[in-house]
Amino acid sequence: MKRFAKLLATLLLCSTTAAVCNYGTAQNPRHQLLPRSAGPTYSYDGQDGPLVWHSLSAANSVCATGKHQSPVNIVRGAYSTVDGSSLTFRPGSYPGGAEFENLGHTVQVYLDGSVTLNQDVYRIVQFHLHTPSEHHVESEHYSMELHFVAQSQNQSLAVMAFIVELASDRDKTSDVLAAALGRVQEIPQAGDRTLTDGLNFTTLQNHLSGSKVFQYSGSLTTPPCSEDVAFNVVSTPLYIGVDLYRALKSVVKFNARFTQAAPGQLNVLQCAHDSFVRDDGPDS
Incomplete structure (x- = not known):
């Protein structure tokens, strides 16, 4: 246990982090544009990656303790x-x-639309x-996942997530993806901004209407991992x-959090901690 405590102490590298998943909402207001070459202080690997997000700021503690964390492995019939x-x-x-902006760990398109879920x-x-x-x-x-982030009047958050696969010769590529993301090479650095091509989401709406949708209560997939x-x-x-x-992955790089426990189960980092304690033995 002492070795584990020392390990955690060495990982307190930063005092603040900038969340990407809720950027532009009331939880993380967009008071001013992100400075060029500035980005969030967390990462997806190394000593400030997902394994230690909870240690980068006290506000991130739920990343290691929450029991309704995202993303998850969806099993049909269980959700x-x-x-x-x-x-x-x-x-x-x-x-x-x-508007199309590079935030450092993702690229983001700003919208003004709505989604109705359970009459909210x-x-x-x-x-x-x-x-x-x-x-x-x-x-x-x-290959990829889109997150449409929405906020209600009481500031609760909802995410519409679309999974994306590489097209074969037989598959019809999404016109929305081409129009929204086709200029990504114009924004290679954090803080860079441009405009998308004209956007019409009719085909995406039709795609949603013809699909099944898995629903669950989860969390932001970036710090502070709010549930x-x-x-x-x-x-x-x-x-x-x-x-x-x-072109997208050359700009965005790897930015996927590892899958979490099923909703309601012990946080995977808590499981790792408990396993470490058992293997390390009692304090001496």
Whole structure:
């Protein structure tokens, strides 16, 4: 146990972190644009990666203690499932394009739309992406995942998550992905900004309507890992062309948190801690 305590002490590297998943919401207001070349102080590997996010700031403690953390491996039958047609998803229309910004650990498109879940209306404020996907379905991961982040009047959060797969010759690539993300190479550094091509989300709305949606109460997948986030994971993948995918991951890099325990189960980091204590023996 003493070795474990010393290990934790050496990992207190930073006092603050900048969350990406809720950037632009009331929980993480966008008072001013992100400075160029500035980005969040956490990372996805090494001594400030997901294993130690809880130690980077006291505000992140739930990353290691929460029992409703995201992402998860979705097992059919173990999670609530609804028809996508039962959800009212209105991201809006942007014929002149929407603002597109590099936040350091993802790229983000700012929106002003809405989604209705269980008769509660949430305002869609942005969508960002993760490469590879954060959620797994029946232990299968995907090439990418889009998160549309929305907030209700009482500041509760909801996420519409779309999994994305690489297209084969037989697959129809998503026109929304091409229009929204096609200019990613214009924003290679944190703080860089541009406009997307004109955006019309009709095909994405139709895709949702024809899909099943997995639902559960989870968390932000970046620090501070706040819980009570209503996750809606669309089961049918979108398709992206290889060239666009390569351009995206060359800018975004790896930015997927490892899968967490099923909702209500002991946090995986707490499990690791308990295992370490058992193996290390009592304090001497």
